[in-house]
Amino acid sequence: MVMDQKLLLVGCGKMGQALLSGWLKDGLLEENVRVVEPLADNNLQSRFNLNFVKSVDSLDPNFHPEFVVFAVKPQVMDNIVPLYFRFVRLQTVFLSIAAGKSTKYLESLLTKNAPIIRSMPNLPAAVGQGMTVAYKNSNVSKKQKVNATKMLEAVGEVGWVKKESLIDCVTAISGSGPAYVFLLIECLEKSAIELGLNPDLARQLAIVTVSGSSGMVRKTSESPEMLRKNVTSPGGTTEAALEVLMGSDGLEELINAAVIAAENRSRELAE
Numbered sequence: 001m002v003m004d005q006k007l008l009l010v011g012c013g014k015m016g017q018a019l020l021s022g023w024l025k026d027g028l029l030e031e032n033v034r035v036v037e038p039l040a041d042n043n044l045q046s047r048f049n050l051n052f053v054k055s056v057d058s059l060d061p062n063f064h065p066e067f068v069v070f071a072v073k074p075q076v077m078d079n080i081v082p083l084y085f086r087f088v089r090l091q092t093v094f095l096s097i098a099a100g101k102s103t104k105y106l107e108s109l110l111t112k113n114a115p116i117i118r119s120m121p122n123l124p125a126a127v128g129q130g131m132t133v134a135y136k137n138s139n140v141s142k143k144q145k146v147n148a149t150k151m152l153e154a155v156g157e158v159g160w161v162k163k164e165s166l167i168d169c170v171t172a173i174s175g176s177g178p179a180y181v182f183l184l185i186e187c188l189e190k191s192a193i194e195l196g197l198n199p200d201l202a203r204q205l206a207i208v209t210v211s212g213s214s215g216m217v218r219k220t221s222e223s224p225e226m227l228r229k230n231v232t233s234p235g236g237t238t239e240a241a242l243e244v245l246m247g248s249d250g251l252e253e254l255i256n257a258a259v260i261a262a263e264n265r266s267r268e269l270a271e
């Protein structure tokens with residue numbers, strides 16, 4: 001992956017740790033990574049066996065990273081990003097995972113000439129099964145884009161959009177999406193318990209049904225629609241359930257309304 005690239009990670013909370021574990025698992029050398037994290041304690045240090053620093057001022061002045069990755073909360077970006085101005089050069093990409101913070105915003109804190117990537121990962125990145133979608137400004141070269149893809153692939157799959165406004169849609173689908181699937185699992189589990197299954201078995205059924213079905217869509221060449229039709233025998237149990245789920249104001253309308261609400265909120269938060 002990016003073993004020959006030097007990385008500076010700013011912020012080592014939930015997402016920062018997910019990225020860092022993915023990189024190290026993929027073979028990133030210890031000497032090629034630095035992490036700035038004010039709360040770095042012994043647990044974090046020993047988990048990663050790396051030298052964390054508490055502020056940018058403590059970094060070795062001879063460390064010139066190819067990537068500076070911002071994994072801090074959006075509300076602290078105003079204060080933090082300008083501290084990294086000294087790393088601006090054509091060979092260094094600034095990659096942000098902060099929700100709602102545009103490339104224009106980052107350019108205003110760094111400079112218009114800085115190569116900048118804005119990306120939206122999702123929570124399953126923490127178990128290496130994330131979905132990250134990214135947008136780059138025009139200063140990012142083809143090679144830098146390839147390296148950024150490899151770097152983000154350390155925690156799952158990666159896609160790119162050519163229009164930055166589509167990041168709001170991505171947020172509404174894959175960014176917030178894990179919560180929709182968790183809700184589906186919760187609902188299946190609750191119904192199973194109400195119908196008499198013990199809680200452990202109810203949870204197992206709900207989880208394995210969702211992961212198995214998703215695994216099957218991936219592994220077969222059939223569309224989800226075809227797989228649904230194949231499993232629905234006329235007059236059978238699945239058909240009885242789908243008549244409820246696919247009735248008027250059913251699941252499709254509900255999901256569509258939910259996604260639109262999330263997309264609108266993403267846009268509002270970015271303003």
Ligand SMILES: NC(=O)c1ccc[n+]([C@@H]2O[C@H](COP(=O)([O-])OP(=O)(O)OC[C@H]3O[C@@H](n4cnc5c(N)ncnc54)[C@H](OP(=O)(O)O)[C@@H]3O)[C@@H](O)[C@H]2O)c1
Nearest residue numbers: 011012013014015036037071072073074097098099121123
């Ligand atoms: N979690 C998700 O599912 C998800 C999905 C997509 C995008 N994101 C984005 O990912 C970013 C990080 O989210 P998160 O959930 O990982 O948040 P988090 O767990 O709060 O991590 C942020 C980390 O940055 C640290 N930090 C604060 N000030 C710093 C500074 N001056 N220099 C370096 N590090 C500093 C924080 O320390 P303190 O605790 O001391 O503040 C914290 O450890 C956010 O911008 C979010 O929008 C998250």
